[in-house]
Amino acid sequence: MERRAGITALGTYAPANIVTNDDLAARMDTSDEWIRTRTGIRRRHVAADDEFTSDMAFRAVEDLVRRYGEEALAGTDLVIVATNTPDALFPATAALVQERFGLSAGAFDLLAACPGWLYALSAAKAYVESGQARKVLAIGSEALTKLVDWNDRSTAVLFGDGAGATIVEQVEAPYGLAPMVLGADGSGAPHLHAGAVGRCLPNGEPLTDKVHMNGREVFKFAVRVMDTATLEAIEKAGLTPDDIELFVPHQANFRIIDAARQRLGLSEDRVVVTVDEYGNNSTASIPLALAHALDEGRIRDGDRLLLVAFGGGLSWAAGVLTWGGGRYPARAGARDASDDAAGRAGTAGAGTGSEGSS
Ligand code: COA
Numbered sequence: 001m002e003r004r005a006g007i008t009a010l011g012t013y014a015p016a017n018i019v020t021n022d023d024l025a026a027r028m029d030t031s032d033e034w035i036r037t038r039t040g041i042r043r044r045h046v047a048a049d050d051e052f053t054s055d056m057a058f059r060a061v062e063d064l065v066r067r068y069g070e071e072a073l074a075g076t077d078l079v080i081v082a083t084n085t086p087d088a089l090f091p092a093t094a095a096l097v098q099e100r101f102g103l104s105a106g107a108f109d110l111l112a113a114c115p116g117w118l119y120a121l122s123a124a125k126a127y128v129e130s131g132q133a134r135k136v137l138a139i140g141s142e143a144l145t146k147l148v149d150w151n152d153r154s155t156a157v158l159f160g161d162g163a164g165a166t167i168v169e170q171v172e173a174p175y176g177l178a179p180m181v182l183g184a185d186g187s188g189a190p191h192l193h194a195g196a197v198g199r200c201l202p203n204g205e206p207l208t209d210k211v212h213m214n215g216r217e218v219f220k221f222a223v224r225v226m227d228t229a230t231l232e233a234i235e236k237a238g239l240t241p242d243d244i245e246l247f248v249p250h251q252a253n254f255r256i257i258d259a260a261r262q263r264l265g266l267s268e269d270r271v272v273v274t275v276d277e278y279g280n281n282s283t284a285s286i287p288l289a290l291a292h293a294l295d296e297g298r299i300r301d302g303d304r305l306l307l308v309a310f311g312g313g314l315s316w317a318a319g320v321l322t323w324g325g326g327r328y329p330a331r332a333g334a335r336d337a338s339d340d341a342a343g344r345a346g347t348a349g350a351g352t353g354s355e356g357s358s
Helices: 021-025 032-039 053-068 093-100 116-130 186-191 215-236 254-264 282-295 341-346
Strands: 004-013 018-020 043-045 078-082 106-110 135-142 162-171 181-184 246-249 304-311 315-322
Touching (some): 004 315, 053 282, 078 116, 093 106, 116 315, 135 282, 181 215
Antiparallel strands (some): 004 162
């Protein structure tokens, strides 16, 4: 049988602490109206002072176990955590996850800006399809608000925190991931960056430990790359845009998402929008959007989902995932009333996520 990797389980988490646009307007020179019309964001979930990327990754995995049962984790032999905000440079956050859940697994972090979770998905696909791993726990977890300069209104209003955890393993065709598109253009580094141990970029631009962004340049790049990367991914899957049941893009800005939707000729009911609820939580954004759509019953087995993300690097990734082929008893969406408050906050259906927000 053709080895094909697919997602068979999913769990998410978003911090309980919600910051609205009005909350931000009370502490900086901005307004709900400016933020909503420029970005589509209404509120964002912000990690508590003592809540970090590993904590959110743990919560997302716990949600996955609650939804699908303990057996979903059994036999995991590789953990990848895509993040731009690891608790530490080492050990890898993935090793902390390995230890917390008692997994007999290799573990590494993957740093590829906002497309990081899609990069992790493509790495997981390669490990599974080559036979080097059987079951990969691929997580996106982000405490991005800790990198934000709260005195810089041009970036502070955009970002949020959260996590999503997925199991990637072999599924039977036609389910699973088509070949993915990965791209990077390091000449765009000056437009979006945050420092670590280096002092400056190769062009001499100094690095600080806060997010620096040239919004207009990133906007232009994002619109362009959402267009080219999605079409390339659809072509790699041997499909046309008409074959896509649901478009699940990175949630950075509603205007960027809507421009891509229109270029693809998709109707509004075929795109998932959660940026209004979460803002841009980087590597967590697509898993949270997937959970939102699953909880609303918008994804059925066999549906072809178009995933795409862009971010610092500049970098991008895209792919078509045919949903389904999982073999665990409980299916996503089958949450019960005993879910705790953290779990409820952790689903993308936390209350106000909606499609076609503006
Ligand atoms: N509140 C009020 N005014 C703000 C503001 C805020 N939070 N942030 C910036 N402004 C001001 C600017 O200072 C500027 O004022 P000026 O004209 O007097 O100089 C004005 O609003 C317009 O700024 P502009 O950059 O033209 O706005 P825009 O329509 O391009 O929207 C972004 C700005 C950041 C929302 C938009 O460029 C964007 O979304 N870019 C992509 C960012 C992104 O996706 N990053 C993450 C990638 S993973």
